Amino acid sequence: MDALLPLLSIVAAIAIGAASPGPSFVLVARIAVADRRASGIAAALGMGLGGVAFASLALAGLIALLTRVEWLYLGLRVAGGGYLLYLAWRLWRGAGQPLALGGATERPRSLRRAFVLGLVTQLSNPKTAVVYAGIFAALLPVAPPLWLALVLPPLIFCVECGWYCIVATAFSAARPRAAYLRGKGWIDRLAGGVMGLLGLRLIAGSLRG
Template sequence: MDGSVLALLSVLGALAIGAISPGPSFVLVARTSIAVSRAAGVAAAVGMGAGGVVFATLALLGLHALLTQVGWLYLTLKVAGGLYLVHLAVRIWRGAAEPVRVPDAAAKSHGILRSFGIGLATQISNPKTAIVYASIFAALLPASPPAWVLLALPPAVFLVETGWYAIVAVAFSAGRPRAAYLRSKAWIDRLAASVIGALGIRLVMDAAKPS
């Protein structure tokens, strides 16, 4: 197998393992799928994929070196990302006791766009993920990869991220998961809010630690 092809597959495999690992992104897509609709969950998955493209592009442009040399920028991104996740967690917690409403056609369209935006924002709110991308690229890509690899990476990353979270969306929007959610909506929403909020608080606290 060509070395460049092997490097590309290695990068995608490492990113796939990271995507599959449970975290706030997984929680958000699963909750969106069972609380709103399958289409909204898939829209959130597409947002996650778009966020992956952002990280992949920035990694190829040398984001790791920039964040390493400009310490205040990394800390700023940490605080901003952490505060966003805390804000999202508070909103989910506050709505935990509200009943699920069946939206009309216009609201469904708006909900899909909103789900995409929340998925994208959640994905890019953690600057540590940017470091993971940059580290994987630095470790597994050759020093001077051919142009086709650089062009293929962003869309391939999109397919990996979107593909996994779309599977999550389809699985959790099935009848049994949705019925279980409706029976225990308040507790499930509060658990999801706790997971997302915990990561947000952790990011802010990490930024506050003396270097």
């Protein structure tokens, strides 16, 4: 039972981090509003799996090693920033294109594609990896029991996936979708701008060292 408090503390810290705005939030919200609820939930599942990957790496101590190998960490940051810039370009380029939900001009994206997009977006943000490593280093016992290591990844999945499922459900409702259709152009450009700024910030921080 001594490990129960650290477990709850880690889950709470991860939940607070997941709820903070970032590229994952922008992506899931945009998919849910522009496409359909199922696609947003599929992206949320990808986010959850990405969280499990980070949690597993943190438990294995690999993230701590990554932060010590500076050139590898910087390379991952640049790659992640480049991916966010790519997403920003895609959003900006498609901002002026009409969107007819359920119509003939654009079919809903496949659930598999939405899932992969969510997973890759989560994994492309090395800042999330560092957050996981910091939380685990600060709150995980020095010699955690086996049950704690087995329970943490599923709980992390529930936290990450659960939060983004809430986001997908909220933004796929009738009013947010109608508002998106009315202002698609500037909303997509705003989302693309946010993604682009996050990507540039990640790359600039890497180059400054």
